[in-house]
Amino acid sequence: MSDSLSGRVALVTGAAGGIGSAIAAALSAAGASVALADLEAPTAAAAACRGRTLALAGDVTRENDAARLVAETAKGLGGLDILVNNAAIMIERPLLEVSVEEFERTVAVNLRGVFLMARESIRAMRTAGRGGRVINIASELAFLGRAGNSVYAATKGGVVTFTRSWAREFAPDILVNAIAPGPVDTPMLGLAGMSPELRRLENSMPLGRVGRPEEIGPAVVWLAGPGSTYVTGQTIGVNGGAVMN
Ligand SMILES: NC(=O)c1ccc[n+]([C@@H]2O[C@H](COP(=O)([O-])OP(=O)(O)OC[C@H]3O[C@@H](n4cnc5c(N)ncnc54)[C@H](O)[C@@H]3O)[C@@H](O)[C@H]2O)c1
Numbered sequence: 001m002s003d004s005l006s007g008r009v010a011l012v013t014g015a016a017g018g019i020g021s022a023i024a025a026a027l028s029a030a031g032a033s034v035a036l037a038d039l040e041a042p043t044a045a046a047a048a049c050r051g052r053t054l055a056l057a058g059d060v061t062r063e064n065d066a067a068r069l070v071a072e073t074a075k076g077l078g079g080l081d082i083l084v085n086n087a088a089i090m091i092e093r094p095l096l097e098v099s100v101e102e103f104e105r106t107v108a109v110n111l112r113g114v115f116l117m118a119r120e121s122i123r124a125m126r127t128a129g130r131g132g133r134v135i136n137i138a139s140e141l142a143f144l145g146r147a148g149n150s151v152y153a154a155t156k157g158g159v160v161t162f163t164r165s166w167a168r169e170f171a172p173d174i175l176v177n178a179i180a181p182g183p184v185d186t187p188m189l190g191l192a193g194m195s196p197e198l199r200r201l202e203n204s205m206p207l208g209r210v211g212r213p214e215e216i217g218p219a220v221v222w223l224a225g226p227g228s229t230y231v232t233g234q235t236i237g238v239n240g241g242a243v244m245n
Contacts, residue, residue, distance in 0.1 A: 002030055002031070002221075003030065003031035004030050004031065004221065004225040004226055004227070005027060005030040005031045005032035005082075005221065005224060005225055006030075006031035006032075007031070008031070008032045008033070008081040008082055008224070009032065009033045009034075009035070009073065009074075009077040009078060009079045009080050009081050009082070010024075010027045010032045010033070010034045010035070010080075010081065010082035010083075010084060010224065011034075011035045011037060011069065011070065011073045011080055011082070011083050011084070011117075011121065012024045012027065012034060012035070012036055012037065012084040012086055013037050013038070013060050013069075013084065013085055013086050013087035013113070013117055014037075014038055014060075014086040014087030014088065015036030015037055015038050015042045015045050015046075015086070016036070016038035016039075016040065016042035016044075016045055017038070017086070017087075017186060017187065017188065018184065018185070018186025018187055018188065018213045019086060019137065019181065019184055019186055019213045019216050020036070020038070020042075020045070020084075020086040020087070021036070021042065021045035021048070021213070022213035022214045022216060022217050023084055023086060023216060023217045023220050024036045024042075024045055024046070024049055024053075025045075025048055025049055025050075025214075025217065026214070026217025026218060026220060026221050027082070027084075027217070027220065027221060027224065028049035028050045028051045028053065029049075029050050030221045030224075030225065031051065032051070032081075032082065032224070033051055033052040033053070033077040033078070034046075034049055034051070034052075034053050034054075034077075035053070035054040035055075035056055035069070035072070035073035035076065035077060036049070036053060036054070036055050036056065037056040037057070037058050037060075037069050037087075038056075038057070038058075038087070039057065039058075039059055040057050041055040041056055041057040042055050043055045052077060054072065054073065054076045054077060056069055056072055056073070060087050060109065060112075060113030060114075060116060060117050061108040061109055061112050061113050061116070062116075063116055066113075066116035066117050066119075066120045067120050069117070069120075070117075070120040070121050070123075070124050071124075074124055074128075079128055079130070080121055080124050080125060080128070080132070081125070081130065081131070081132050081133065081224075082132065082133045082134075082135065082224045083117060083118065083121040083122075083132070083133070083134045083135070084135045084137070084220060084224075085113075085114045085117050085118060085134065085135070085136045085137060085159075086137040087109060087113055088109055088110045088113075088137070088152075088155070088188075089105065089106060089109045089110065089152075089188075090106075090149070090152045090188055091105070091106055091151070091152065092148060092149045092152070093148065093149075093151075094147075094148045095148075095150055095151075098151055102151070103151050106151050106152060106155055107151075107155055110152070110155035110156070110158075110159070111155050111158050111159070111162075114136060114158075114159055114162060115162070118134055118136075118162070118166060118176075121134065122134065122166075122170060122174060125173075125174055126173075126174075131173045131174060131175075132173070132174045132175075133174070133175050133176075133177075133223060133224050134163075134166065134170075134174060134175070134176040134177075135176075135177055135178065135179065135220055135223050135224060136159050136162065136163050136176070136177075136178040136179075137159070137178070137179055137181065137216075138156045138159040138160050138163070138178045138179065138180040138235055139152075139153070139156040139159075139180055139181060140180050140181065140182045140183075140237060140239045140242050140243045141153040141156055142156035142157040142159065142160045142180060142235075143180070143243050143245075144242070144243060156180070159178060160178055160180070160235050163176055163177060163178040163233060163234075163235060164233045167232040167233030167234075168233065171232055175223075175228070175229075175231065175232040176232055176233065177223045177228070177231060177232060177233065177234045177235070177236065178234070178235040178236070179216060179219050179220060179223070179235070179236050179237075179238055180235050180236065180237050180238070180239065180243070181211065181216055181238050181239060182202075182205065182210075182211055182237070182238065182239025182240045182242045182243070183202045183210045183211065183239075183240075183242075184210065184211040184212065184213055184215070184216060185210050185211070185212060185213070186213055189210070191210055205239070205240045205241055205242040206240060206241030206242075207240035207241050208240070209240065210240075211238065211239070211240060215238060216238055219236055219238050223236070
């Protein structure tokens with residue numbers, strides 16, 4: 001087991017979920033202290049981690065909650081070096097059936113939440129003066145688009161653009177990158193309820209299968225660690241070859 005993140009403190013949003021809990025576990029296995037945040041404190045996911053953890057409750061769409069999550073992480077774990085902006089929702093619906101409320105809720109979690117958590121975290125990183133890493137979780141749909149899922153896909157396109165802009169804005173101290181997962185077997189994707197048609201589509205990619213949550217964490221650990229000091233503004237596809245840049 002590598003200790004590449006020993007002495008580092010990470011905050012992962014959406015850490016009760018499939019990918020978020022696996023990212024938190026991977027960061028803690030690499031030696032980081034990890035604050036796991038979700039709408040309800042993710043105590044089970046925190047208990048599954050190796051080292052020091054905090055389980056925090058907060059809604060990333062609320063300005064006060066975002067500031068509090070960052071402050072509680074810094075106070076409880078001694079700083080903040082790595083933010084993983086992972087919380088998101090997906091309301092899959094043909095465009096002509098999308099309500100304004102559904103549109104606004106998706107934008108609120110997937111873009112406003114990413115903005116608030118990054119702003120609060122980068123403020124804290126700058127004040128501490130020891131650099132930092134921001135890792136945003138986008139989606140392959142930012143590049144592919146998807147019929148019947150355009151609002152979600154557009155928010156993920158926004159996450160990619162945030163990543164590129166913030167990488168320029170906060171260089172060289174704070175490195176900002178994204179990961180664009182392909183389909184991963186989590187409650188969000190609902191593999192169990194996937195139509196045969198969608199299953200065929202997913203299986204037509206080069207690696208011929210949907211990913212597992214634990215296949216995302218290693219890329220986050222690399223982006224958070226000493227091996228990626230010359231990497232910023234990138235969106236790395238962990239997607240079974242579905243998208244090739
Ligand atoms: N599963 C996939 O196939 C897939 C593919 C590409 C990208 N992604 C992305 O990966 C990330 C994780 O997705 P997942 O599949 O693990 O989903 P998930 O639904 O299992 O987890 C998402 C978590 O975010 C939390 N959350 C939602 N709204 C929140 C809010 N307002 N404040 C705080 N937490 C909130 C949920 O409670 C949940 O625990 C997301 O950014 C998603 O868009 C997933």
